[in-house]
Structures are given as C-alpha cells and as structure tokens.
Amino acid sequence: MIRITDIYKSYQIGKNTLPVLKGIDFNVDKGEMVSIMGSSGSGKSTLLNIIGILDEADRGTYNLDGIEVKNLNEKIAAKYRNQFLGFIFQSFNLINYKTALDNVALPLYYQGVSRKxxxxxxxxxxxxVGLSNWAKHVPSELSGGQKQRVAIARALASDPKVLLADEPTGALDTKTSYGVMELLQQINDEGKTVIIVTHEPDIAAMTKRNVELKDGLIISDKIIEPVRATLYV
Structure with a gap:
C-alpha cells in the first residue's frame, strides 16, 4: 500500500538548511493501523505530510498503491489525495458556516458526484459515526468530540484507501479521545488502513503497530497487541 524508501527532507531557514528526515524506510500494508510517535521536531508530521502528498521529499522514493509519487503538479497531487487519502486533523478543519452534512459531502463535490x-x-x-441527528447543525453547535466525528465522516466519504490522522485526539479530553479511538478501531476492523501521528502513549497503545521517530530517523518499529478503546469509553 505505502512504500517509502530512503526518504530525505530538509527545510531552508534563512541561510541555514534544517534536515528533518534523514533516510526513512517505511512501509504500510493494507489494513494496518499504525501510530507514528516522536517528540516535537522528530519529523513525524513531515513524514505524514509526505505520505499525504502535502509535501515532497528531497530524495528517495514513495509509492502509493503502486503509483510513484514524484514531481506532481498540484492538480495531479489533489487528484491522488482525493482518490487515495482521507485526512483527519487535530483542529478538525471544518467549514464553520456549513452544516455537518455539507462538510461531509464536500470531498464528493470535488469528485463530481451529484448533489442528491x-x-x-x-x-x-x-x-x-453516530451523528445523523446532527446533520443540519453547524460546527459551532457541536462539541469537540462531535466535530472530530464529523471530520472522520468527511474523511471516509470519498472511500479512501488510507486514513491519515494528525493528532486526532490532541484537542479532546481523555474520555472523548477514547471515543474517537474506538471509532477509528472499528473503521480499521472493517479493513481500512489507518495511520495516526500522536505524542500520547495511551493513544499509540490502541493501534497495532508503533513507529517511533527521533531526530529524523526511525528508532523503533514494533507490532503490538492493541488495547481496545471500549475498555475505557
């Protein structure tokens, strides 16, 4: 599904070059649920951005579902993102003046799906995601947990091959976080590939594989027996 080989990424800060990823090899198979962990500056968000075709590596190769991701113009990059990837963000990224229904439907608009x-x-x-009764409500009328569930529904709407979640529980209290993780576990149980960036060990423990980055390198990659979120919800 995802094949990343010898990926390097640096950023130019004034006259200085800041290396962020320093030769990453990272593969994810269909149906996995993987957490990427690391302290601030470890490179985990940069790696997720490259996987999400939001940024491009300086060196190395990236294959997504058999397609090499390289030197894409924005139109093609957007097409691949819409075709293969669903995004879940810490800040939800919902459109405030649109209803929950309209927010979820938005990716389908860009796919040319009819309004009905x-x-x-x-x-x-x-x-x-348990929010059909809230379809006509705007984000300001929803709790943080409800907003994240709308964001998950939006990510699922275009039936992506991979869900990418960047700190999906970072803005939520513990109980609500575990409720979101219960939902993501259920989605993974149905066969969807899920990759989560998190700095929270209890959230990482609810995935099936823990990958840890430090100073731009993978220092640990372990298959684990996930804790079921239902134990805590």
Missing part, C-alpha cells in the same frame, strides 16, 4: 448522491452518502457516514 452527495447528501445520501454524507448522511450514511454521519450515521456511521
């Missing part, structure tokens, strides 16, 4: 089918699919995924 967009709304049908959006309502289906809102129901999947």
């Amino acid at each position: 089918k967009r709304e049908e699919k959006a309502l289906f995924y809102l129901d999947k």
